[in-house]
Amino acid sequence: MLLLTIPSALNIWGVEGTRNVERNGVDLFGAIMSNLQPYLKDISPDRIQRNPDNPRLFFRPEEMDTLMASIRKYGIQVPIVVFEEKDDYILIDGERRWRCALKLNIRRIPALIQQKPSPLQNLLLMFNIHALREQWDYLTIANKLPDVVELFKQENDREPNETELGEITGLTRGQIRRCRFLLDLPRKYKELLHEELSLPKHTQKLSEDFFIEMERALKTVQARVPGAVQDPNTARDALIQKFRGGVIGNITDFRKLSKIATSIKNIGVKEAKARSAIADILNPRTKTSITEVYAEQFEMRYDERKVSITIDSIYEFLEEAAAGDPGVIVGDDLKAKLLKLKQLIDKVLRS
Amino acid sequence: MAFDTFDPRMQTVANKVLAYCRQRYGANGLKTEQEIAPEISWRPTIHLRPTRSSIIAVEVADNLFPEALRGAAHEISHYDSPISVYQASSLSAYQSDPKQIRVKLLRKYGFGVIAVDDDGAVTMQHTCISLAQHISSEELDDILRSLNPDLKVRFKDAHTTYLANAGQGLQQAGQIVEAMVMCIGKQAANRNVITEAKAKGTVADVIDALYPTSTFRDHRAALGGAREFTKEFRNIASHPQKSAKQAADKIKKCKTGFLDAINVASKLRQAVQQLGYKVQIHIT
Numbered sequence: 017m018l019l020l021t022i023p024s025a026l027n028i029w030g031v032e033g034t035r036n037v038e039r040n041g042v043d044l045f046g047a048i049m050s051n052l053q054p055y056l057k058d059i060s061p062d063r064i065q066r067n068p069d070n071p072r073l074f075f076r077p078e079e080m081d082t083l084m085a086s087i088r089k090y091g092i093q094v095p096i097v098v099f100e101e102k103d104d105y106i107l108i109d110g111e112r113r114w115r116c117a118l119k120l121n122i123r124r125i126p127a128l129i130q131q132k133p134s135p136l137q138n139l140l141l142m143f144n145i146h147a148l149r150e151q152w153d154y155l156t157i158a159n160k161l162p163d164v165v166e167l168f169k170q171e172n173d174r175e176p177n178e179t180e181l182g183e184i185t186g187l188t189r190g191q192i193r194r195c196r197f198l199l200d201l202p203r204k205y206k207e208l209l210h211e212e213l214s215l216p217k218h219t220q221k222l223s224e225d226f227f228i229e230m231e232r233a234l235k236t237v238q239a240r241v242p243g244a245v246q247d248p249n250t251a252r253d254a255l256i257q258k259f260r261g262g263v264i265g266n267i268t269d270f271r272k273l274s275k276i277a278t279s280i281k282n283i284g285v286k287e288a289k290a291r292s293a294i295a296d297i298l299n300p301r302t303k304t305s306i307t308e309v310y311a312e313q314f315e316m317r318y319d320e321r322k323v324s325i326t327i328d329s330i331y332e333f334l335e336e337a338a339a340g341d342p343g344v345i346v347g348d349d350l351k352a353k354l355l356k357l358k359q360l361i362d363k364v365l366r367s
Numbered sequence: 368m369a370f371d372t373f374d375p376r377m378q379t380v381a382n383k384v385l386a387y388c389r390q391r392y393g394a395n396g397l398k399t400e401q402e403i404a405p406e407i408s409w410r411p412t413i414h415l416r417p418t419r420s421s422i423i424a425v426e427v428a429d430n431l432f433p434e435a436l437r438g439a440a441h442e443i444s445h446y447d448s449p450i451s452v453y454q455a456s457s458l459s460a461y462q463s464d465p466k467q468i469r470v471k472l473l474r475k476y477g478f479g480v481i482a483v484d485d486d487g488a489v490t491m492q493h494t495c496i497s498l499a500q501h502i503s504s505e506e507l508d509d510i511l512r513s514l515n516p517d518l519k520v521r522f523k524d525a526h527t528t529y530l531a532n533a534g535q536g537l538q539q540a541g542q543i544v545e546a547m548v549m550c551i552g553k554q555a556a557n558r559n560v561i562t563e564a565k566a567k568g569t570v571a572d573v574i575d576a577l578y579p580t581s582t583f584r585d586h587r588a589a590l591g592g593a594r595e596f597t598k599e600f601r602n603i604a605s606h607p608q609k610s611a612k613q614a615a616d617k618i619k620k621c622k623t624g625f626l627d628a629i630n631v632a633s634k635l636r637q638a639v640q641q642l643g644y645k646v647q648i649h650i651t
Contacts, residue, residue: 058629066372074374075372077428077429077430077433078430081433081434082434084434084435085434085438088408088434088438115372118372118400118410119409119410119435120408120409120410120435120438121402121405121407121408121409121410122408123405128371133528181580211376214374214375214377215429215459216429216430216460216463218463219459219460220465238641303369
């Protein structure tokens with residue numbers, strides 16, 4: 017199985033026009049990159065150095081193994097991308113291939129050599145290469161986004177807005193928002209996540225998604241139930257402890273925590289009840305899980321709301337049918353289902 | 368800077384292993400992240416030459432039995448100098464290997480294992496010999512299958528010696544073959560197939576005496592194999608090596624010789640069974 021892909025750097029230089037970043041007829045990214053012209057050459061991996069600005073923090077051993085097996089079998093089919101600096105070359109794209117080449121003691125590897133980019137070009141090239149191909153970890157992106165913002169500011173005398181940031185980095189707005197959850201994490205938790213991500217995958221307990229889901233839920237709780245989270249770090253510690261202990265079984269449980277917080281407005285739950293439930297969940301001394309609290313106190317109300325919305329929809333449809341709307345046709349199948357539903361409703365209402 | 372492609376946690380593991388290797392093997396020829404030879408498609412994290420004719424190499428990685436080792440094992444085992452290869456990992460990675468599947472694979476293919484705990488203490492979990500010399504216990508069990516329990520025990524004992532000293536192990540295996548030949552000769556003399564005097568000669572004499580007899584007409588292949596083996600293994604085991612290449616060649620021949628000894632013993636046992644003889648060997 018050949019695992020290498022066509023270098024996205026080629027796309028960046030306009031060889032293949034797969035980017036979709038134009039806004040108001042202006043390709044912001046293309047304008048920044050316009051002066052870079054590459055050429056192809058075989059070079060020794062020993063003359064290549066890592067790019068100190070490469071945001072990638074984690075090289076998963078399992079993925080490296082798969083790539084190494086592919087390179088051992090097929091060689092490096094896709095050139096890495098470097099720029100020349102004094103007698104050496106600095107990597108822009110292809111650090112995993114370069115590492116594999118070193119480990120496999122390969123003498124020469126194909127490289128696209130380009131002019132030295134500016135700091136912003138350098139960083140954006142790496143962002144876009146990965147946006148079009150294999151995405152970095154969110155923590156990697158989160159750590160480098162402020163640099164992109166700062167370099168953009170230096171060149172343009174203003175910060176990029178979210179849309180512009182998406183255009184120049186190749187990230188979607190959703191991805192940028194997810195990164196911001198990690199970026200806003202206190203240092204202690206960033207370090208914790210960093211430690212986890214550098215462990216072999218099968219030994220990792222906490223993931224980026226865990227922190228993103230937890231932060232999203234905590235932000236919702238803070239916004240909807242003011243004062244329910246008195247100390248965010250204590251709340252984080254409690255949730256991490258419960259997750260590690262198996263009390264919180266799945267990271268998607270945090271979505272239920274958000275639903276508990278929004279239940280006051282959405283389904284008319286009393287604030288004191290929601291507040292008490294949240295306090296119980298965030299209490300590290302209890303073994304109360306989010307799922308348990310949600311199922312016992314909130315799920316039925318949400319189900320009622322869901323059924324009510326569905327009934328409204330059916331009611332509206334039937335009203336139109338009863339009024340003889342020619343666009344509404346009640347077929348035999350639907351008639352049979354409505355009859356069955358009527359019998360069931362009669363039975364429930366009689367009981 | 369050495370190990371700069373590792374994350375800080377693995378850099379610590381690599382540095383601890385480096386210090387451990389220096390202490391255990393010295394610093395002769397010590398290199399980090401450099402090739403051993405152009406023909407080996409693997410750059411170990413650390414390698415050194417504790418003696419003129421041997422190389423110790425270590426791959427630092429937390430994924431046990433990585434592709435780097437898997438793919439290069441054949442080239443390593445055929446290189447001019449004998450190379451002993453270890454994988455070093457964090458203790459947590461070593462302990463979290465489910466059912467020790469990957470650790471078993473490492474050992475099966477002749478790699479040793481070193482683990483570094485969170486406090487930086489380095490422990491040799493499994494030692495190893497050079498890959499060229501390695502005969503896995505699975506391979507050994509497989510080829511020993513046709514032998515009787517007594518011979519199996521004797522060859523396993525010889526294998527233990529072989530793991531520590533390939534030459535002596537081969538010599539021990541050779542003694543088993545010789546003892547079988549002498550045992551067959553003695554029983555053949557008792558049945559007047561050959562004379563007493565010939566049965567008391569050297570191993571080569573006994574084989575030469577048995578070979579032309581009609582009793583052993585159907586077992587000449589086994590006798591021929593034994594004759595060839597005894598002639599060959601004596602040369603391998605006793606000749607001193609003058610260079611790393613000769614040392615590597617000797618190890619390779621020792622491995623082939625050891626496996627040949629078992630094959631020869633197996634064929635002799637078949638002959639013994641078919642002739643109604645018994646294998647009763649005494650090695651002094």
